[in-house]
Amino acid sequence: MSDRHPHQDAHEHGHGDGHGHDHGHGHARDHQHDHHPTRPRSRAAALRHRLAHLLTPHSHETADKLDSALESSARGMRALWVSLGVLGVTALAQAVVVAVSGSVALLGDTVHNAADALTAVPLGIAFVLGRRAANRRFTYGYGRAEDLAGLVIVLTIAASAAFAAWAAVDRLLDPRPVAQVPAVAVAALVGFAGNEWVARYRIRVGREIGSAALVADGLHARTDGFTSLAVLVGAGGSALGWQLADPVVGLAITAAIALVLRDAAREVFRRVMDAVDPALVDRAERAVRSVPGVREVGELRLRWIGHRLRAELAVVVDGDATVRQAHGIAVEAEHALLHAVPRLTAALVHADPAPAPGETDPHLALAHHVTA
Known part of the structure; x- marks a missing residue:
């Protein structure tokens, strides 16, 4: 030294x-x-x-540096728009099934997917801000906006976990049969497929461009995919006559969401702390x-x-x-x-x-x- x-x-x-x-x-x-x-x-x-x-x-x-930075932001924005479209279509398809089946579990999954799609908003704002040049007040530029967006995403994952736990406990206290079980099962599979595809896409692009916030958003999408699987398992239990299947699996999925929340929070926290x-x-x-x-x-x-x-x-x-x-x-x-x-x-x-x-x-x- x-x-x-x-x-x-x-x-x-x-x-x-x-x-x-x-x-x-x-x-x-x-x-x-x-x-x-x-x-x-x-x-x-x-x-x-x-x-x-x-x-x-x-x-x-300098021009090459700006081109590289803008290219990274453009890839992040493209990932957000694509995933927003996929999750929007997924949530819309599930909403139709919710209307005909009355499934509270599927309603919760639909809300999760809609919330996940909306996390693209703070990230999109962060990517746009990140393109702004540094000035005499923000001498390092506006790249930290991504870290703030990551905090918003972590809070959204926490809210999703709380909502999943509340829905599961409510169903345990007040068991109800599920109508149109085949349609609910198909909608659950659609929800899982859509969320898992978006999760892989966001995580891959986030790691390639070095965006911890986009990776955290991908992990959030993965938690919603787990929630969709819970709906599928719960629907199967309901078809077999076990009404408590849906809330029991819902509680297990809440625990899985909590684990993903821990990973996402740790990654975003480390980034905020300059790790x-x-x-x-x-x-x-x-x-x-x-x-x-x-x-x-x-x-x-x-x-x-x-x-x-x-x-x-x-x-x-x-x-x-x-x-x-x-x-x-x-x-x-x-x-x-x-x-x-x-x-x-x-x-x-x-x-x-x-x-x-x-x-x-x-x-x-x-x-x-x-x-x-």
Whole structure:
């Protein structure tokens, strides 16, 4: 680790040897630049770097970053619209059966599906907000809107669990026969198929674009699919003359929804608290250490903003390096990060000189700013 003062834990430094531009990963485009040839490196290392550059064409232009961000948001919006249509049709078909059968269990399932479809609204708003550019008030942009939408979705899942429990207890206290059992069974299968398809689609797209909120919404759809299966099992029990089958299975499904709620809440909570996969941190450190001129990696921070990552780190360089050389090493460290960490769109790299024997820590003057 670097011999840096702990003040860096509380303050960000914009020194001339740091580099903090936003970048994107348009790896399908040509990229022609040779960062700072004055940086000390061996001929073999320089040759390896240039060969890697030629074999991996890419671009870090601002326009490419925006294209990548907009593409992710567009995929999220498309997933929301498609799933909204599928769940809308599913809920409508179930509502018709509810009208002819009078099934309270199927009514609850229909309400669940309608509520799940409506969770697309906060997520859609979040994706639209996420496209807005950063400004002097929201200097990191509006990506956090996705995390707020994730909280709304978690609350919706909790409400669904509470509703399922209430409906099951009510049916236990007041058992009623179910009419048109075959139609109810078919409607339950339709509900399960629609919800499971939407769940898989949302979770897949959410993981691909890095949206915890969309993944949580997919888990919510899966809970409604379980509810549909409960309706099916309850209908089967009713057909066999056991009226308590529907509420008993409903209670079991409530427990399953609670488990899904736990997973969704944990994922959204971690995102709100800036948690990242430790494997990503290890991967980033390895990438930076492989950069010629980097002697050590100091503190390294990664954080999600919506479905995109940002990085902040310090590297230790030769204390005799010029400002240009240190800046060149910082640029290469940033470059390596952008290639190594998926969905990373920005990195701020601070270069620290390696300490010389007897030299005073240059960060010592900041010690009185350190918080307990």
